[in-house]
Each structure stands twice: as structure tokens, then as C-alpha cells.
Amino acid sequence: MSAHSNAATKLAANVARVLDGAQVPNLLWGWAALGFVQPEQEFPDLEFVIPDGVIPVACHALKKAGYTICEDKECGEFMEDREDEFASLRGIEPHIYYHHVAEAHFHPKSTYLTISLLRQSKSLPWLEDMTRSSHYLMISHDPTVPGLLEYFSRGRRSLYPDQHPIKMLTPAAFTESIIRMLCWDIQVKPLLMFRWLGMFNAVKHQRIFTASLRPNFQAAWNMYVKRTGNDRIFGFLRIREQLIVTGELPELLRCVDVSNI
Numbered sequence: 001m002s003a004h005s006n007a008a009t010k011l012a013a014n015v016a017r018v019l020d021g022a023q024v025p026n027l028l029w030g031w032a033a034l035g036f037v038q039p040e041q042e043f044p045d046l047e048f049v050i051p052d053g054v055i056p057v058a059c060h061a062l063k064k065a066g067y068t069i070c071e072d073k074e075c076g077e078f079m080e081d082r083e084d085e086f087a088s089l090r091g092i093e094p095h096i097y098y099h100h101v102a103e104a105h106f107h108p109k110s111t112y113l114t115i116s117l118l119r120q121s122k123s124l125p126w127l128e129d130m131t132r133s134s135h136y137l138m139i140s141h142d143p144t145v146p147g148l149l150e151y152f153s154r155g156r157r158s159l160y161p162d163q164h165p166i167k168m169l170t171p172a173a174f175t176e177s178i179i180r181m182l183c184w185d186i187q188v189k190p191l192l193m194f195r196w197l198g199m200f201n202a203v204k205h206q207r208i209f210t211a212s213l214r215p216n217f218q219a220a221w222n223m224y225v226k227r228t229g230n231d232r233i234f235g236f237l238r239i240r241e242q243l244i245v246t247g248e249l250p251e252l253l254r255c256v257d258v259s260n261i
Contacts, residue, residue, distance in 0.1 A: 013163035022061035025130040027167040067106040136173040139165040172212040183240035
């Protein structure tokens with residue numbers, strides 16, 4: 001594991017410790033969470049999903065712990081597209097230019113890692129339970145998800161046993177979450193489509209991310225990986241309509257025009 005990965009892991013564990021100590025529900029999401037299961041991947045973003053109503057509490061807890069909130073309106077983190085001449089210096093590679101603009105973010109000293117706090121309503125609104133009892137979640141100390149241990153070096157039975165546990169989505173729930181987000185953003189936020197498609201490409205050859213999908217998600221996924229060209233998207237359009245009907249996506253989402261797909 002690289003020095004970067006160790007620094008990211010320690011920082012994520014400390015943020016989780018601070019938020020848990022303040023009784024703020026939280027989970028690590030996005031590229032960094034993917035990097036925990038794929039340790040060869042390195043990402044500078046530590047995105048924590050926080051329930052909307054306790055974002056101020058989370059900010060206060062992190063500021064009290066010594067982290068300074070970024071108020072520089074010229075900072076690239078305030079843009080959905082972070083591509084600029086300084087992106088590579090901040091560890092922002094082309095496949096992660098596009099991101100959710102956080103409700104608040106912090107730049108810890110002596111590192112180019114960024115701590116971002118995302119509103120749950122804009123990232124994981126369907127996740128009703130953010131406690132360790134949720135079957136959608138796992139923690140870094142206790143990998144009980146079938147197949148997860150094969151990704152840990154030397155058969156360790158936990159990711160980072162000496163650090164504070166970090167809550168994350170299980171691999172299958174992670175894949176379902178990015179399918180949901182693609183369905184939400186398709187033709188509405190085209191820049192973020194690059195984010196979700198990038199994550200699809202990162203997990204599509206890792207069976208652990210697709211072995212336990214629910215049937216409707218599995219059908220959409222199968223169409224994506226087995227078909228070519230624009231036909232790949234129709235599985236997502238089908239599940240999108242299902243999720244709107246069941247209330248798992250907002251019913252006010254506009255109808256997708258497929259005439260040009």
C-alpha cells in the first residue's frame with residue numbers, strides 16, 4: 001500500500017472518529033470508498049455523506065478538531081468540473097474531474113487530500129439507515145461481505161484494525177448507488193454522467209461489485225456490460241422508470257428523450 005493510501009486511510013479514520021464522537025451519522029462514499037476495496041487505486045477526495053440536518057454539527061466538530069473549512073470561492077472544489085491548470089498538482093486526474101460539489105470541504109495541512117461533506121439528499125437519499133445495523137453498510141474493521149477478504153493482502157481479517165472503523169456501502173450497494181445516481185443525472189447533469197460511467201468502468205471487471213445485485217439492478221447492469229454503443233444505456237432507462245414509480249427516485253425527474261440515443 002502506498003504512502004498516499006496510508007495517509008488517506010488515516011485521515012478518513014480520523015474524520016470518522018470525529019464525526020462519530022459528535023454523534024453525526026456518516027459514511028465514506030465515492031472514489032475513496034472504491035479505493036478501500038481496490039487498494040491499488042488512489043484518490044484525493046474523501047467524500048463523507050452526512051444527513052442534511054446535521055451538516056452544521058459535522059462542520060463544527062471538524063473545525064473543533066483542527067480542520068479549517070475552505071471559503072476560497074476560487075477553489076476548484078466549488079465547481080462540478082475541476083479541470084484547470086492546477087488539477088494534477090492537487091491529485092485530480094482526468095477520470096475524477098467531475099464530482100458533486102460538497103456542502104462544505106476542508107484542505108488538511110501538509111497534504112493534497114480533501115475532506116468533503118455531501119448532503120445525503122443529493123447523494124444517497126434512498127438510504128434510510130446510516131447506522132451499522134443497515135444491511136447496505138459495512139465497516140472497515142469487520143468485512144463480512146462474501147468475497148471481500150480476497151481483496152485484502154495476506155488474508156487479513158480486517159482492513160485497518162488499529163484505526164477507527166469507517167462505514168461504507170457494501171460493494172453491491174455501492175454499484176446500485178451509482179446506477180441510481182446515473183438514473184438521476186442522465187440528461188440533467190451531463191458532467192456528472194462522466195463520474196458515474198467512470199465508476200462503472202472501475203468496477204465492471206470486479207465480480208464482488210456485481211455478484212449480489214438485486215434482480216432489476218442486475219438486469220440493467222448486464223445490458224450495460226454485454227451490449228455495445230448506445231444500446232448499453234437502455235437498461236438504465238428501464239430501471240429509472242421503475243425507481244420513479246416506487247419512489248426511490250424523485251417523481252419530478254423529467255422524461256428522458258431517447259430519440260438521439
